[in-house]
Amino acid sequence: MPRRTLAGPCACDRCRPGDRAWPSRAAARSAVFEFIEGWYNLHRLHSSLGYVSPAAYEAAYEAAFAA
Template sequence: MVYHRSFSTKAVAKLAVFEYIEVWYNRRRRHSALNYITSCQYEKLLLNNKMSA
């Protein structure tokens, strides 16, 4: 992600990397600790289990 763009300041670069990790990457990456589902899918499962309990 960072190799394909140029940033005007370190702060802008840090923000772009943060957004990439938190908004795009973590929501799509499958986590082995979560039985190979995405964090969004896991969160939905938790909410559904709370609603049905």
């Protein structure tokens, strides 16, 4: 299975490598991590979840069992 590249999903203003100079490698790594964990992983569509985002899947799951 091919590995995913971060060039496509990392299109946020904070993560584009050519748009700004990072003060340090740690600052760049932190911004990319924040984007991936804070937005991308919550909103990307997962085939194993029926092509819905994890946030939408959890909301539907909680709504189904809260009723």
